[in-house]
Amino acid sequence: MQQHLPAPTCPPLDELRSVHLVGIGGTAMTPLATILLQMGKQVSGSDVSDVPWLARLRELGAHVFIGHDPEHVGDVDAVIISSAVSMDNVEVRAAQARRLPIMKHSAALGSLMGRRRGIAVAGTHGKTTTTALLATVLDVAGADPTFHVGSELVAYGLFGKHGRGDLLVAEADEFDRRFLDYDPELAVVTSVEPDHLDYFGSVEAVVSAFEAFLARIRPGGAAILCADDPVARALPSGNVERTTYGLAPDAHWRLQEWNPVDRDRGAFKLRCPDGTIESFVLGLRGRHNAVNAAAVVAAAAHLGVHMPDIRRGLEAFAGTRRRFEIVGAALGVTIVDDYAHHPTAIHVTLQAARDHFRTAVWAIFQPHTAHRTASLQAEFAISFENADHVLIVPTYRPPGREVEASDPTIDALLAAMHHPDARSLSAADAAEFVAESVQPGDLVLVMGAGDIWQIEKDILAGLQRRSSRPA
Structure with missing residues (x-):
């Protein structure tokens, strides 16, 4: 043998x-x-x-x-x-x-973190933006961190960067329990919600994984938790320093006020633990991103960054790809690409569209795994309330996680939505339908974690053909 x-x-x-x-x-x-x-x-x-x-x-x-x-x-x-x-x-x-x-991959990233002061940002949603924003603030402040983000930072043209400083800022993914290969000095948890249940099997297993993640914080380190998320704020953090942030009245770093400045920026005020009020302008859309920024302020302050440098870093941030990324416009219609594929992310993204654009909103959504759609159907059914028109295209099934087969979950979701204008189309038909149906001034949000972004060029091409037709 x-x-x-x-x-x-x-x-x-x-x-x-x-x-x-x-x-x-x-x-x-x-x-x-x-x-x-x-x-x-x-x-x-x-x-x-x-x-x-x-x-x-x-x-x-x-x-x-x-x-x-x-x-x-x-x-x-x-x-x-x-x-x-x-x-x-x-x-x-x-x-x-x-x-x-x-x-x-996670063991390799953990190896790099082991020789640096690790900052790991975890959460069901919000972790990519929060990681990228924190990396930018630290870089603007002169810390020259190494960063590892699951999306390209627009200002850098890169997903990652090797810095000469001793800090490593990394997005920490819970799927496959990857984040348990990291031993950060500082851990941020933005949210803990049911997700990846095809892997975890139960909500309890998801929570247990996040508990194990916080248990890996180095002695003398700190946990920064979102006070607005009931599960995240209840996570045990052992003997390390514990700080909260968010809209909740008892948050250490409390977001007190947020308003959209224009279509691209928001302004917010943050009450600090010492009672002082700091004002910021952020080049991101939506109240939810002001909450993410509060996490960044808390983390940067913990690391010794001065408030003027934090403010400059927040203002300098140019965003990441696939997070409310405007990819083009034609015929007065704006096309936006977004990674949202969880009900909460869909809801806050559509709310941000409402707050900043105040126009008709079209949502083209590609579900990511049939298991997620089925297990979170009730949550998905109410997440599109801020869209005027909803088009759902066939489910993206990642290789190795789901096999291609008939998928009844989309029809079930449409039936549960009770939306006045929701339909299911192929990706190609959705692109054609939207290009022919939208009106000048409308906003089209293309959402999903799969390959749905590829139809954006088809929508723009359709709009350009339409604009060239004789009146």
Whole structure:
């Protein structure tokens, strides 16, 4: 009988010379690859398809392959794999046969955090924006942090950056319990709601994972929790310092006032723990992002950043891709791309559209896994109340999580919504229908965590064709 020797232990990532990333185009793998390249590592990687942000990795020096092949695993010190990559992947098998160290993405990021002052931002929603905003504030303040974000920061043109400072700011994803590979000095929890129940199995398991995450905070560290979320605020934090933020009257950092300034910015006032009131202008839309900014102010203040520098950082923030990103306009219609795929995220995004644009709102939504739609149907049914028109396209099913099959969840959701204008169409038909139906001044929000963003160019093209027709 064949013997399987234990896999070799991977040395700390800082000490490696070269790595190969299987699934390099993922939104978690891309920032890691960027950091490693900027550290001077030799980086190669592969993915099943090309995506726009891989061009930037190639510019930085990565050798990127499209498709998987054992020959892609060259003379490297270790192989890092995405959570979406199976151990049966041909490149993973090749690495095993050669006795190369193999680690998951979260273990690799945890290795980097282990040698730095880690700041991990977790939560069912809000973590990408909060991580990116905190990284920007710290960078503007001169801390030169390393950052790892699951979306491209517009001002940097990057998902990640290797800084010379001792801080590492990282988005901490709960799926696959990835955040349990991190040992932060400072942990932020924006929200804890039912999600990824196809993986966790129960809400109790979700909460338990977040409890375990906070238990990994280093001695002498701190937890910053959203006081508006009943589960997040109740999480035990052990003996570390505990701070809360939000709209709740008893929050240590309390958001007292928020108003939209224009279509792009909001202004808010924050009561600090010492009772003083600070005013800020934020280049993000929606009250929910002012709450995220309150978390950033609390975290930055804890790290010793002075309030004027925090204010400059918030004003300098230019946003991230796929978070209320205006991708174009034609015929007086604005097209917005957004990652929202959880009911709460959909609700607050549509509310932000109402607050800042005050016009007719079209929502094109691509569900992300049929399991999520079914398990959160009641929540999804009421999340579109701020949209005038709703179009739901076929569900995106991530490889390895769900197989393509008939999906009754969309019809069930439409029946539960009781919305005056909601319908189900293919993605192509939705793009055509919207391009022909919208009126000048309308706002079109394309929402989902899958590949729905690809129809935005079709909507814009349809609008341009319509505008060129004779009156």
